Amino acid sequence: MAESNTDTKSSNQMWGGRFASGPDAIMEEINASIGFDKKLFAQDIRGSVAHATMLAHQGIISSDDKDKIVHGLNTILSEIESGNFEFSRRLEDIHMNIEARLATLIGPAAGRLHTARSRNDQVALDFRLWVKEELQKTERMLTGLIAAFLDRAEEHAESVMPGFTHLQTAQPVTFGHHCMAYVEMFGRDRSRVRHAIEHLDESPIGAAALAGTGYPIDRHMTARALGFREPTRNSIDTVSDRDFAIEFLSIAAIAGMHLSRLAEEIVIWSTPQFGFVRLSDAFSTGSSIMPQKKNPDAAELVRAKTGRINGSLIALLTIMKGLPLAYSKDMQEDKEQVFDAAESLELAIAAMTGMVRDMTVNTARMKAAAGSGFSTATDLADWLVREAGLPFRDAHHVTGRAVALAESKGCDLAELPLPDLQAIHSAITDKVYDVLTVEASVASRKSFGGTAPSEVRKQIAFWRARN
Secondary structure, eight states, rough: OEEEHHHHHHHHHHHHHOOOHHHHHHHHHHHHOHHHHHHHHHHHHHHHHHHHHHHHTTTSSSSHHHHHHHHHHHHHHHHHHHOOOOOOOGGGGGHHHHHHHHHHHHGGGGTTTTOOOOOHHHHHHHHHHHHHHHHHHHHHHHHHHHHHHHHHHTTTTOOEEEETTTTEEEEEEEEEHHHHHHHHHHEEEEEEHHHHHHHEEEOOOTTTTTTOOOSOOOOOHHHHHHHEEEOOOOOHHHHHHHHHHHHHHHHHHHHHHHHHHHHHHHOOOOOOOOOOOOGGGGGOOOOSSSOOOOBOOOHHHHHHHHHHHHHHHHHHHHHHTOOOOOOOOOGGGGHHHHHHHHHHHHHHHHHHHHHHHHEEEHHHHHHHHHHHHTTTTHHHHHHHHHHHHHHHHHHHHHHHHHHHHHHHHTTTTSSSSSSHHOOOOOOOGGGGGSSSSSSHHHHOOSSSTTSHHHHHHHHHHHHHHOO
């Protein structure tokens, strides 16, 4: 007997000090999901109320039992919302925690609730409801971010700034036009959100474990009660599908990438070297050692959140990639990835919306930078095509010579004397100076979707009607 005790102690030490009861404790630790899936309590109760109501309507359970079940579930909802509910790891998950409490409250009638359903379709329902609600919240937040950009675009429809390619000065644009680029990006994100809601708008409940049920249930009734368009059409796919979660993470990753690009620009723009924008203290921090520093920490953290979101997407894709139909316990690992990504995305959108509305734009600094780097060189080439009849490739060559001359003289194109320009090409006249200012450059870009203030305002009007 003593030898057996020694073996047990040795075995427990092998399992590790955290697991005092050996393999049983490890199984409880790896199997329990209540630590994170308790977030689904409202969806679980909502689904159970709809299921019980349908069972009674179909004569599968009595109306009296249904009333007891619904009253008990509403009591549990109040207990959880008020913080008076004790979650138990021993009961594994949110479903069993609620079911056990329901049995304590109403007795044997609680056992009738699980008729014609399985934890497989139950968790699929809870998770789908949660993701749908999160997508609806994301849609509202993106609408708010788009509105913030529309306000800044309208304010700065004529504010000139340098446009960049390769982070090198390319052509003058307006800050309003630049803001509208993000409206387009986040508008696509919102469109993807709306499509994702449409894709997942099917009710899983009633698929049971994987084969459906022999009870005369009405899945269309529960679908309507839960706000779904219709029930799912294949019970095997229903319990094994996590496309809706992966699609949410895909959308979050793309939106996070857009947010990160914006964050990067704000980090660059707020440096003393650029000085295009200034963030208030609400979105900045100081240095512990350098008193002159004002760090754009909020933007940097938004940029970093993208890595977490991307990681969640890859994790869930990896979890699902090798699973045979239908349900496998691996799928328990889906929720933490989605919950974490949703929290990161919400925080990033909220922070960026705040920064867009908060930042002070230095239009004078932007305008000065817009004229640097020979940004109106393309305007000179276009003038040579229009006024002198040169083929564009020839005009491009002439303009390159003008740029080289200006660079050697340490001046801008607009500062080159007319004789110098005419020495490069005799067709150049003093009218060329009308197109060599940054204001003239942006005003000329009147093609649909261009940077001309008149076009920017058209796009703002379009998006205001759409938003």
